[in-house]
Amino acid sequence: MIRWELGEFKVEKDNNVLNFETRIMIPEMYRLITFIYDGQRLMVDGSELELGHSIYEIESRLESLLETSLIKVLSKYSKIGEYLRAFGLFGTVSYPDGTTANLHYTYNDKFLDFGSFLVNPPDRVRQELCKVPLTVRTNAASNIKSFYELLTEICRSAVRIDIDLHSVNEILRILLQRIKV
């Protein structure tokens, strides 16, 4: 498979509708590919892409990303019924030995983001997550004590984050295979 770089990855469930968008760059072809899923159709650069049965695997993986432990933690801080949950990778930077990114989690009006750290290759995430300097932002904490509790939750979630990043890579692999890049 040709070398590709992740630009951005975002999945959300807004009022129970699953949406997904990702941008992938192919440096050798100077090509930027945008995939958008609106809950019914998957579009690639504006044209519909037929995925056959693969759509079920992608949907299942996207749903799983929205069930991740840090979104569950955020849900404890939101006092209203669920209308939005989201997960994304942004601020990606590619280096010869991998890609760094910020991770962003949303539940209703509460968010948590942190980074940047190595997200690809994903098998090094678990070891590095709590060893490297991170910038952490959140509006879920009401004071310093609850902010520290969230830091603990990030470290507790290292294994799950690792699994989620594998899932992101798998989704991208399926999509790129499908358009024969």
Added chain:
Amino acid sequence: MATKVEEPIYIGGVPTHNLYLEIYPHQQYLYINGVRAKELPGGAHYQMIEPQLFVYLDEICLKGNAEIFVDDESYQPFLIRVNGEIILLIENFGTTFQMDTELGLDDVRNISNRIERAFTYKITPLLKEVGLYD
């Protein structure tokens, strides 16, 4: 360190409930609202705890010339400077907290736990003994 006491301390003859406790580098003295503790009424009591207080504060200091600012309620650090350089900063912008640090989260949490334990189990009980903490 800011504290609030029910039984006032008389500073310059004025009953004072809101206290600010300070120590300075290379001075083994405790200052209360800018006045050396032993010069205040009841100062002998404050002077008695000074040696132990300095031992406890030394325990939480990092290597080098460290300045640690802790949250008044949780005793968890929100600013750490070592040799003048900020290595941890947690700021509050409206409803958003942001942390920037030179440390990994494991180190941040270890330092925070150490400081919190020292304040909760050693420093504040000692201050309570002489009426400098309620």
